[in-house]
Amino acid sequence: xxxxxxxxxxxxxxxxxxxxxxxxxxxxxxxxxxxxxxxxxxxxxxxxxxxxxxxxxxxxxxxxxxxxxxxxxxxxxxxxxxxxxxxxxxxxxxxxxxxxxxxxxxxxxxxxxxxxxxxxxxxxxxxxxxxxxxxxxxxxxxxxxxxxxxxxxxxxxxxxxxxxxxxxxxxxxxxxxxxxxxxxxxxxxxxxxxxxxxxxxxxxxxxxxxxxxxxxxxxxxxxxxxxxxxxxxxxxxxxxxxxxxxxxxxxxxxxxxxxxxxxxxxxxxxxxxxxxxxxxxxxxxxxxxxxxxxxxxx
Numbered sequence: 001x002x003x004x005x006x007x008x009x010x011x012x013x014x015x016x017x018x019x020x021x022x023x024x025x026x027x028x029x030x031x032x033x034x035x036x037x038x039x040x041x042x043x044x045x046x047x048x049x050x051x052x053x054x055x056x057x058x059x060x061x062x063x064x065x066x067x068x069x070x071x072x073x074x075x076x077x078x079x080x081x082x083x084x085x086x087x088x089x090x091x092x093x094x095x096x097x098x099x100x101x102x103x104x105x106x107x108x109x110x111x112x113x114x115x116x117x118x119x120x121x122x123x124x125x126x127x128x129x130x131x132x133x134x135x136x137x138x139x140x141x142x143x144x145x146x147x148x149x150x151x152x153x154x155x156x157x158x159x160x161x162x163x164x165x166x167x168x169x170x171x172x173x174x175x176x177x178x179x180x181x182x183x184x185x186x187x188x189x190x191x192x193x194x195x196x197x198x199x200x201x202x203x204x205x206x207x208x209x210x211x212x213x214x215x216x217x218x219x220x221x222x223x224x225x226x227x228x229x230x231x232x233x234x235x236x237x238x239x240x241x242x243x244x245x246x247x248x249x250x251x252x253x254x255x256x257x258x259x260x261x262x263x264x265x266x267x268x269x270x271x272x273x274x275x276x277x278x279x280x281x282x283x284x285x286x287x288x289x290x291x292x293x294x295x296x297x298x
Contacts, residue, residue, distance in 0.1 A: 090231040097223060097237050104215040114204045121198040122272065123259050134195065135260040141188055142253055149246075162235045166228040174228065178221055185217035189249065196252040199259060202271045213248035216241040 123131065159165040169177070193210035200206040220241035226234030258265055266273050266280075 085231050090233045093226055093230050094223075094233050094237045097219060097226060097234065098240070100222070101215055101219040101241070104218070105212065108211055114207060117198075117201040119198065119201070120271075121195075121201070123195065123199050123256070124263055124272075131260050135257060138192060138253055138257055138260075141192060142250075144188075145246075145249065145253075152242075161232075162227055162238065163232040166224060169228065174224065178224070181221055182218070185214070185221070185245070189214050189217065189245075192249070192252050192256065196256055199256065200269060200271070203269060206269070209248045209251055213245040213252075216245035216248070220245065 123134070126134075155165050156162065159168065166174070189210065193213070197207060197210050220238050223234045223238040223241065227238065255269075258267075259270075266276050270276070
């Protein structure tokens with residue numbers, strides 16, 4: 001007979017194979033990313049883009065007349081159009097990238113299930129200097145976020161579309177662009193997501209905002225490569241992920257600034273809203289009682 005404390009067979013099998021599967025998946029992704037980055041870097045170093053200027057274009061001999069009625073084929077000035085891309089790339093590629101976003105969410109939902117945190121952090125109880133510093137840092141991150149949004153608007157007006165913008169971007173610049181944004185997204189979400197998740201650790205819905213924003217940022221960066229080397233339809237994925245991580249980022253930023261700069265504002269989402277409302281009601285009653293007794297009433 002099995003003891004009552006031993007887990008069921010299926011549960012035990014999941015306990016053993018899920019960490020191994022997760023570890024192997026992470027190793028494969030890391031190795032694949034490193035090999036891919038190495039191949040891209042080698043290609044960028046060995047095959048620099050050819051510079052095309054008007055001076056390098058073939059010039060027709062001066063004075064040469066063109067006979068419109070001749071049967072000779074036209075060999076100069078002919079532009080060869082690229083064949084249209086298949087639906088596997090224009091439709092299947094963006095759909096696969098969107099599926100990658102949801103696979104990320106499912107993976108971390110499965111591997112890190114929600115549980116009530118034993119660490120209870122309330123930003124109202126932090127030292128004054130810490131609260132002031134966090135509020136200032138969040139404000140600077142918000143300003144940086146606005147400048148990033150204005151850069152998108154500027155580049156779209158300058159080049160006309162995201163496709164034209166990434167088409168003129170060299171491979172080396174796209175590599176540096178990806179490197180900078182991955183670090184920037186990770187740092188900004190890490191700094192703002194941790195205090196937000198600690199402050200609202202009692203709400204399981206709020207525990208999704210931090211990872212959803214990070215997953216959308218990663219998917220957005222991958223979509224840039226799809227726009228340049230795949231199809232313009234990847235721009236829809238970039239737009240969706242841009243809106244998603246912008247909403248999640250601003251939600252966390254506004255929520256933290258409200259907690260730090262406007263502590264008198266009480267929302268239902270606050271973990272101590274009932275105690276604070278009771279304290280506020282107690283103070284109001286004390287003021288009402290004090291107003292009843294004026295000088296000379298006794």
